[in-house]
Amino acid sequence: MPSSLLSALVRRRERVVANTLFGLRTALEAVRHNTLRAGLTSLGIMFGVASVIAMLAIGKGAEQEVLGQMRLLGSNNVVITPLVEQTDGSTDAAEAPTRQIKRFSPGLSYADAQALPRVVDAIDAVSAEVVVNSSFTREGSRRSGKVVGVDPDYFRILNLSLGQGRWFSAEQVEQGLPVAIIGHAVRVRFFSTEPAVGGRLKVGGVWLTVIGVLEDRRVSGEVVQRLGIRDANMDVYIPVRTMLRRIRDRAQLTARDIELASRPQEGVVVVGADEAPETEEQRTERTNRNQLDRIIVRVEDSRLVPAVAEVTQRMLARRHNDVVDFEVNVPELLLRQEQRARTIFNVVLGAIASISLLVGGIGIMNIMLASVLERIREIGVRRAVGATRRDIALQFLGEAVLISLAGGIAGVLLGTAFSYGIQRLADIDTIISGMSVAVAFGVSVAVGIVFGLVPARRAADQDPITSLRHE
16 A cells, blocks of 8 residues: 555544544533533433343343243153042033943052153153151251152252262162151251261151252242242152152051041041141142152153153053043243243333333434524534534534433443342342343444434534524
C-alpha cells in the first residue's frame, strides 16, 4: 500500500474519531443541562431492563431446579409403583346380581424386578425398593424412621454417593446378611462421638452392622413430597433380601397379618401392651399386599426410555394376569413437560417485560423530537460555524444513546436487586447470568440507537438559514 494512501487513511480515521468524541461531548453537555428530563426519560428503559433481567433470572433458576430434580430422580429412569386395582363397567352391570370372576394377581413382587432385565436388553440396572416403618435404637437413644430394602444398583440409579465405608457386597446381598448403609442424619443422631462404620444399630428387633454412610444430600420436604423421592439422610438402607428374610415380607401371610386385616378401618393398633389409634400410614401398611413398594429401572439410552416403559407395562400386565395393580411412570418425561411449561411461562413474562423497553424507546424518541424543536436555533448556529449534517445527527443520536445507556446501567442494578429480593421474599431460586445482563444491556443500547435515529435525522435535515431565523 502506498505511503500517501496509508497516511490519508490515518488522517481520515483521526478525523472521524475526533468528530465522534466531539459529538459525544456535546451530547453529554446537552444531557447534563437537562438532567431531570433525561432522568425521567430513562425510567422506561431502566424498568424494562430490570424486568427482563429479573424474568431471565427466574427462568434460569427454574431451569436449574428442574435439572436438579432430574439428578435426584436419576436420568433415564422408569419407575413402577403398586396401584389399587381399578374396575370399570356400566352401572347396570354393577346392579345386576350376576357374579363376576375376580382375577388373581400377586402384586408387585421381587420376582417382577428380577424378570425385567432378563426380558428387556436395553435395561442397564434394576433395583427393588421395600420401605417399612420401624424404630432405630442404640445406647438408650431411640427414634422412629424408615428402613429401606434395596438392591446394590439402587444407589447408582439415584446418584447417591458414599461418604464413608463401602457398598453392599455380592455375598451380603445374596445371603441377606444383617448389614446397613445409613443416611447422614442417622449417623449424626446415633454415632456423633464415634465412627459409624463398624458400629451396630438396632432396627426394629434386628441388630444391623453399619458398613457405610451416605454423603449429606439436602432436599427440601416440598421436593421430597412432590417428586415422591426418599430423603436419604433420614433412612437406613439394607439389602432387599435382608428385608424380606429378617424384617418384613408382605408376600408371606402371618397370624398377625390376619388379625390386623380383620379389624375395622377405624380400629386400633396394638403396640406391645398399649393400644393407639391407627394412623393413615399404618392403615396403608396393614392393607398393602405388594411385596415391593417400587421398582426402579435405568435404561442405557435415553431415546429408548418410552419403548422400555411400554414393554415393561405389557410384560408386567401378563405377569399380573391383566390386573391393573401397578403403574409405570417416566419421571424425566414428566419433568421435561414441567420444564417446557415453565419455559413458555418465562417467555411470556419476558415478552411482557420487553414491552417496557419498547415504551421506554418511544419515550426517548418523543423527548428527542421535542428537543429538536426547542433547539432549532442551536442547530442553525452549529451549522453556520461549520458543523455538517452528520455532526448534528451524531450529536442527537449520542444524546439518545446516553439516555438509554444510563437507563440500562440503572436497570441492571435494579434488576439484580429485584432478583435477590424475589429469592429472599418469595423463596424462588433466581440465577443471574452474565449473558442475561449482556443481552438486557445490549437491547437497551439498541433501543437508544433505533429510536434516536428519527430525531437525529430530523435535526440534521433542518435548513441552516431557517434555523438561524427561528425564535
